[in-house]
Amino acid sequence: MDGPASTKSASRRSFLKGALTGGAAIAASTALVGRAGAQSDPLVTDIQDWNRYLGEGVDARPYGTPSQFEEHVVRRNVAWLTSDPISSVNFTPLHELEGIITPNGLCFERHHAGIAEIAPADHRLMINGLVDQPLIFTMDDLKRFPRENKVYFLECAANSGMEWRGAQLNGCQYTHGMVHCVMYTGVSLRTILEEAGVKANGSWLLAEGADASAMTRSIPMEKALDDCMVAFAMNGEALRPEQGYPLRLVVPGWEGNMWVKWLRRLEVGDQPWHHREETSKYTDLLSNGKARRFTWVMEVKSVITNPSPQAPIKHGRGHTVLSGLAWSGNGTIKRVDVTTDGGRNWHQARIDGPSLPMALHRFYYEFDWDGSELFLQSRAIDDKGFVQPTKDELRTARGPNSIYHNNGIQTWHVDSDGVIENVEIS
Numbered sequence: 079m080d081g082p083a084s085t086k087s088a089s090r091r092s093f094l095k096g097a098l099t100g101g102a103a104i105a106a107s108t109a110l111v112g113r114a115g116a117q118s119d120p121l122v123t124d125i126q127d128w129n130r131y132l133g134e135g136v137d138a139r140p141y142g143t144p145s146q147f148e149e150h151v152v153r154r155n156v157a158w159l160t161s162d163p164i165s166s167v168n169f170t171p172l173h174e175l176e177g178i179i180t181p182n183g184l185c186f187e188r189h190h191a192g193i194a195e196i197a198p199a200d201h202r203l204m205i206n207g208l209v210d211q212p213l214i215f216t217m218d219d220l221k222r223f224p225r226e227n228k229v230y231f232l233e234c235a236a237n238s239g240m241e242w243r244g245a246q247l248n249g250c251q252y253t254h255g256m257v258h259c260v261m262y263t264g265v266s267l268r269t270i271l272e273e274a275g276v277k278a279n280g281s282w283l284l285a286e287g288a289d290a291s292a293m294t295r296s297i298p299m300e301k302a303l304d305d306c307m308v309a310f311a312m313n314g315e316a317l318r319p320e321q322g323y324p325l326r327l328v329v330p331g332w333e334g335n336m337w338v339k340w341l342r343r344l345e346v347g348d349q350p351w352h353h354r355e356e357t358s359k360y361t362d363l364l365s366n367g368k369a370r371r372f373t374w375v376m377e378v379k380s381v382i383t384n385p386s387p388q389a390p391i392k393h394g395r396g397h398t399v400l401s402g403l404a405w406s407g408n409g410t411i412k413r414v415d416v417t418t419d420g421g422r423n424w425h426q427a428r429i430d431g432p433s434l435p436m437a438l439h440r441f442y443y444e445f446d447w448d449g450s451e452l453f454l455q456s457r458a459i460d461d462k463g464f465v466q467p468t469k470d471e472l473r474t475a476r477g478p479n480s481i482y483h484n485n486g487i488q489t490w491h492v493d494s495d496g497v498i499e500n501v502e503i504s
């Protein structure tokens with residue numbers, strides 16, 4: 079790397095320290111990462127096409143899409159996974175995203191029978207079972223109830239599932255990309271249930287989707303009345319078909335498979351309907367052959383999204399921004415620690431942006447890379463005091479046969495060229 083940014087890392091380190099504590103003014107003469115000699119750069123001195131010709135008018139892009147230069151920022155799937163029963167899944171490109179909100183077109187998708195295409199005028203939500211009055215709502219009916227706006231993450235219980243036995247997939251998109259976080263608009267489930275009147279013995283709720291899988295999930299009434307929603311919008315616009323248009327269930331902090339898409343029926347009962355569900359698919363098998371059931375909360379977890387295998391360090395040594403995501407189904411993230419040397423030294427990361435319960439949190443750690451090999455890890459702690467475990471701790475607790483609910487600490491190995499690989503260290 080050329081320019082002043084690559085010289086004298088020691089003095090730059092002290093500059094950085096000053097900058098971060100508000101003392102930037104004193105070091106105005108040494109640019110942090112800028113370059114000298116910009117006057118000889120043709121991109122600065124010459125007239126460019128975008129400067130010379132008129133651009134497209136306001137009628138050219140009635141629904142905007144990202145820049146042509148961002149074409150690589152897409153959901154991706156893993157070919158060898160698709161013949162498996164846990165098929166029909168693609169992954170959020172976490173390493174390309176900023177902040178805490180996932181753009182609608184990049185939210186990972188997981189379907190059991192593909193995307194149902196439903197005209198909102200033809201959609202109905204029915205409530206039956208142990209209620210005073212069974213009811214049917216149209217979408218227009220639902221939009222006459224008071225609304226709420228809430229930001230939540232949704233994580234599939236199978237996220238990081240391929241990583242149980244060891245490092246597998248090379249990129250946080252694949253190891254951690256079955257998570258997204260959007261602002262939902264909808265009606266609280268409590269409002270809908272109160273409209274129908276839940277009978278005293280109504281302790282469970284069955285939620286059913288209108289897609290060809292007719293997916294159903296049992297949800298304890300306590301959770302249903304607490305913070306669940308029936309949502310019709312995400313990030314300010316109607317739900318995307320992939321995410322359950324026109325209506326989906328939102329079950330904050332709990333595993334993704336309960337968030338029934340294309341929601342068409344809610345049945346109140348006095349016991350769970352587990353015999354009708356594919357519980358085996360979402361049950362953690364312990365080494366003694368017993369199943370770990372009723373594990374609905376997605377526990378505290380984090381991952382460094384940059385640098386990472388799909389986002390290597392290309393700028394060489396010097397000022398480096400480490401960035402990542404942390405979340406907990408139990409509440410907010412109180413703290414994230416990061417290490418660059420495989421856990422010998424931990425540093426408290428800076429959480430930036432909103433800290434909302436059961437939503438993604440964005441963290442940063444700025445450091446001066448000396449070009450030596452690194453082992454990057456992050457470890458999140460939530461506001462209930464839960465600490466993200468190591469993968470070894472998880473395996474000791476649950477044995478090697480688990481797939482679901484892997485919230486273990488992820489390690490990225492950075493070599494001296496800045497190339498990054500998914501590894502495990504112990």
Ligand SMILES: Nc1nc2c(c(=O)[nH]1)N[C@H]1C(S)=C(S)[C@@H](COP(=O)(O)O)O[C@H]1N2
Nearest residue numbers: 186187188189190234287334335337338339
């Ligand atoms: N009706 C219906 N709802 C569904 C599913 C489905 O296949 N059909 N998949 C579930 C699973 S396993 C997950 S992880 C989430 C994924 O939500 P997303 O596609 O919006 O990311 O939806 C859940 N809701």
Ligand SMILES: [Mo]
Nearest residue numbers: 234235334335
């Ligand atoms: Mo899932």
